Amino acid sequence: MSVTIVPVGLLQPLVPRGSTVLRDAAGKTVAEVLAELQIDSDLVAMVLVNGRQTPKDTVLSDGDTVKLIPFVGGGRR
Amino acid sequence: MYGYGGSILRVNLTSGEIRREPLPQDLARDYLGARGFGAYLLYREVPPGAAPRGPENRLYISAGPLSGLLVAGAGKCDITTKSPLTGGYAGASVGGLLSAELKYAGIDVIAIEGRAPRPTYLYIDDDRVELRDATAYWGKGSLTTEKALKEALGESFQIATIGPAGESGVAYACISHDFGRQAGRGGVGAVMGAKNLKAVAVRGTRSIPVAQLERYRELARAMYAACKAAPGLEAWQKYGTAGVTTWANEIGAFPTRNFRSGFFEDHSNLSGETMRSTIVVTDKACFGCPSPCGKYSFVRKYGVRVEGPEYETTALIGGNCALSDIEDVAYANHVCDELGLDTISAGNAVAFAIECYEHGIISKADTGGLELRFGDVDVVCALLRQIAAREGLGAVLGLGVRHAAATFGRGSEAFAMQVKGMEMSGYESRHAPSMLLSYMTCDVGAHHNRSWAITYDITRGRDAVTPDKAAKVIELQHIRPLFDCLGACRLQWVELGLDLGHYAPIVEAITGLPRTWDDLLTISERVWNLTRLYWFREVPGFGRAWDAPPPRTYLEPVETGPTAGKRISREDAERLLDMYYEQRGWDHDGRPTPAKLAQLGLAAL
Amino acid sequence: MHLHAESARCSGCRACQLACSLHLFGENNPKKSALAIVPHFPDPGTFEVRVCTQCGACADACPTGAILQNEHGAYYINAGECTGCLTCVEACPEQVIFTHADREAPFMCDACGDCIAVCGMDVLSLR
Numbered sequence: 001m002s003v004t005i006v007p008v009g010l011l012q013p014l015v016p017r018g019s020t021v022l023r024d025a026a027g028k029t030v031a032e033v034l035a036e037l038q039i040d041s042d043l044v045a046m047v048l049v050n051g052r053q054t055p056k057d058t059v060l061s062d063g064d065t066v067k068l069i070p071f072v073g074g075g076r077r
Numbered sequence: 078m079y080g081y082g083g084s085i086l087r088v089n090l091t092s093g094e095i096r097r098e099p100l101p102q103d104l105a106r107d108y109l110g111a112r113g114f115g116a117y118l119l120y121r122e123v124p125p126g127a128a129p130r131g132p133e134n135r136l137y138i139s140a141g142p143l144s145g146l147l148v149a150g151a152g153k154c155d156i157t158t159k160s161p162l163t164g165g166y167a168g169a170s171v172g173g174l175l176s177a178e179l180k181y182a183g184i185d186v187i188a189i190e191g192r193a194p195r196p197t198y199l200y201i202d203d204d205r206v207e208l209r210d211a212t213a214y215w216g217k218g219s220l221t222t223e224k225a226l227k228e229a230l231g232e233s234f235q236i237a238t239i240g241p242a243g244e245s246g247v248a249y250a251c252i253s254h255d256f257g258r259q260a261g262r263g264g265v266g267a268v269m270g271a272k273n274l275k276a277v278a279v280r281g282t283r284s285i286p287v288a289q290l291e292r293y294r295e296l297a298r299a300m301y302a303a304c305k306a307a308p309g310l311e312a313w314q315k316y317g318t319a320g321v322t323t324w325a326n327e328i329g330a331f332p333t334r335n336f337r338s339g340f341f342e343d344h345s346n347l348s349g350e351t352m353r354s355t356i357v358v359t360d361k362a363c364f365g366c367p368s369p370c371g372k373y374s375f376v377r378k379y380g381v382r383v384e385g386p387e388y389e390t391t392a393l394i395g396g397n398c399a400l401s402d403i404e405d406v407a408y409a410n411h412v413c414d415e416l417g418l419d420t421i422s423a424g425n426a427v428a429f430a431i432e433c434y435e436h437g438i439i440s441k442a443d444t445g446g447l448e449l450r451f452g453d454v455d456v457v458c459a460l461l462r463q464i465a466a467r468e469g470l471g472a473v474l475g476l477g478v479r480h481a482a483a484t485f486g487r488g489s490e491a492f493a494m495q496v497k498g499m500e501m502s503g504y505e506s507r508h509a510p511s512m513l514l515s516y517m518t519c520d521v522g523a524h525h526n527r528s529w530a531i532t533y534d535i536t537r538g539r540d541a542v543t544p545d546k547a548a549k550v551i552e553l554q555h556i557r558p559l560f561d562c563l564g565a566c567r568l569q570w571v572e573l574g575l576d577l578g579h580y581a582p583i584v585e586a587i588t589g590l591p592r593t594w595d596d597l598l599t600i601s602e603r604v605w606n607l608t609r610l611y612w613f614r615e616v617p618g619f620g621r622a623w624d625a626p627p628p629r630t631y632l633e634p635v636e637t638g639p640t641a642g643k644r645i646s647r648e649d650a651e652r653l654l655d656m657y658y659e660q661r662g663w664d665h666d667g668r669p670t671p672a673k674l675a676q677l678g679l680a681a682l
Numbered sequence: 683m684h685l686h687a688e689s690a691r692c693s694g695c696r697a698c699q700l701a702c703s704l705h706l707f708g709e710n711n712p713k714k715s716a717l718a719i720v721p722h723f724p725d726p727g728t729f730e731v732r733v734c735t736q737c738g739a740c741a742d743a744c745p746t747g748a749i750l751q752n753e754h755g756a757y758y759i760n761a762g763e764c765t766g767c768l769t770c771v772e773a774c775p776e777q778v779i780f781t782h783a784d785r786e787a788p789f790m791c792d793a794c795g796d797c798i799a800v801c802g803m804d805v806l807s808l809r
Contacts, residue, residue: 008308362693367802
């Protein structure tokens with residue numbers, strides 16, 4: 001009963017071991033989970049929940065896999 | 078010459094004379110290719126004060142040293158001319174297979190001058206080059222013409238063509254290629270139309286020589302391997318640029334109702350996911366691209382096919398005209414493609430007209446009885462057709478929003494969303510100072526491709542107006558247009574995070590000229606300063622005032638969404654310019670100083 | 683072993699053709715490659731990829747016995763024995779034996795697999 005967060009590329013170092021399983025994330029929005037992980041949601045270009053792009057106000061369900069796609073070479077740093 | 082086609086093809090449409098010149102080695106050394114070639118040749122060859130639509134203006138279609146080689150995304154072609162939209166420099170980029178085919182025909186640049194006595198197309202089959210009658214194609218849409226020419230000449234020919242908008246002289250007519258790729262900005266299609274040149278058809282069967290074959294093959298394999306290993310590859314392949322529509326709304330940067338807002342309430346109807354699951358049928362790539370952003374769609378409601386809509390079209394035809402059905406946006410995209418209109422400028426022009434109508438600045442007497450309102454696809458398409466035909470309101474709108482505002486007056490200048498006469502592309506920037514500065518200083522007008530700095534604003538604070546923001550814009554204005562000199566696409570870097578360290582070694586292996594990344598950036602800075610000099614030479618009184626943002630950005634706050642209430646002050650915009658000019662080595666009026674020109678080897682100009 | 687293509691995934695970029703001409707001839711030239719990308723645009727808007735299935739029809743048709751199999755079992759044209767009659771080109775059911783003005787003998791896929799590595803869409807595989 002959990003949600004798996006998979007940040008890719010530049011977002012990876014922000015989460016230990018490259019991905020993280022959150023036990024209490026079901027019922028929260030993607031944006032809330034990002035805030036808990038201290039990831040700036042405005043720098044996440046795309047959120048894919050179970051392979052489909054969703055807005056960050058999407059409420060997560062048990063078993064969801066959330067992939068976070070950043071902007072990388074667009075002048076971020 | 079290693080890595081190059083090796084020649085400039087000169088075509089005089091007035092006399093019918095066609096000749097090939099060897100590509101000068103100095104030109105390749107100092108200006109690299111594509112955008113660099115176009116900028117240099119425009120400056121040197123087109124007489125000062127030339128009328129953009131006159132025979133003395135020239136059109137340069139140029140490939141770069143990477144075009145047509147085994148380099149990820151090496152499918153970009155540059156088209157340079159004096160812009161009928163802005164009166165200054167126009168350099169438009171188009172993907173597809175055109176620049177690769179030019180190289181296989183042994184050509185780096187097609188330099189077109191004069192005016193053909195009748196509708197004509199340029200036929201290139203390796204060494205056989207002819208001007209052929211195009212009367213049968215004149216008046217036909219871009220997609221129709223491309224299909225007809227491919228049927229007549231063979232599938233292996235690559236076609237660049239204009240539609241009715243280019244023929245009628247719409248100041249933002251595009252040049253179309255590969256059923257959905259456009260050299261969109263600055264009115265390059267109108268210049269082609271003014272020359273009575275309907276199309277260019279090219280086929281080449283030669284090999285492109287490279288200097289260090291095995292090193293090049295090894296570097297190429299590493300480049301593709303890195304792209305394929307990029308963790309974001311799958312997502313970008315699936316959605317293309319449309320993947321950022323949702324994000325743009327979440328950060329309040331999605332142009333909506335003529336940039337009154339940065340958030341469109343129906344944006345989820347236009348999202349990448351909506352598009353992918355409802356209309357996309359095929360992923361469509363430019364030459365050599367492992368991460369195709371092209372999404373080819375079938376629009377059931379209208380029974381038409383279209384490449385796209387990509388993000389910019391969704392922003393300017395979708396949000397900015399308040400169309401809330403992806404099929405309507407895709408249909409309007411198809412209409413623009415067939416007519417040969419740049420969707421960015423056209424979306425701006427339509428939204429501007431609708432807002433003028435709402436304010437009572439224009440009325441049914443001006444619109445031919447059409448009641449203009451946001452959110453109505455029929456209104457959008459009716460205006461697009463008027464524009465392409467230069468009929469009714471289209472006669473005014475077809476010259477761009479700067480011209481339309483000057484014609485309509487009554488305060489409409491404040492919401493004509495343009496810089497230097499070019500309509501603004503898809504990022505509402507009142508709460509993104511470095512993005513706004515990117516628009517203000519872009520060398521073709523308000524376009525995003527030279528610098529896309531909005532994520533820098535987010536990282537460093539969206540309110541901050543600090544020198545590092547000007548520095549970032551300058552850095553991006555050298556990196557991103559460098560790709561346009563190389564004849565390659567920047568999106569493998571932007572989206573996949575392909576390390577920039579891949580590029581200099583492969584350029585070196587291909588051309589045999591020793592180059593570091595810094596050497597390449599110096600060329601890019603040289604080109605940037607050269608295009609700036611061109612503006613000063615061509616536009617009387619050119620200077621700081623031409624870098625001002627559209628008044629709406631400092632007069633009115635964003636109406637709704639995450640950035641509601643935000644605007645930038647005029648003073649802050651001026652401070653950004655001061656920082657930018659100083660760091661560029663330009664004077665207070667934005668003119669490159671003699672010291673800067675000397676440093677870049679431009680003192681003689 | 684032969685090349686297999688899943689056409690529906692192809693985005694038409696032609697990197698495979700460059701990798702192919704580099705392998706066969708050490709040249710950058712899609713017109714000297716041994717697989718075909720056929721675009722069907724604007725309607726229906728799909729790409730068709732045609733590759734050698736190593737069916738051997740070319741070898742059966744060759745009047746001089748110039749088409750042999752290499753150590754992987756892939757067919758190739760022995761240019762020394764080829765008379766340039768183009769019977770194999772006609773015989774190929776996939777139309778993937780190619781000619782070029784630079785070369786007297788036709789050329790075909792030798793199942794090297796170089797194209798696979800540069801395909802971003804994973805269209806190609808060796809089976």
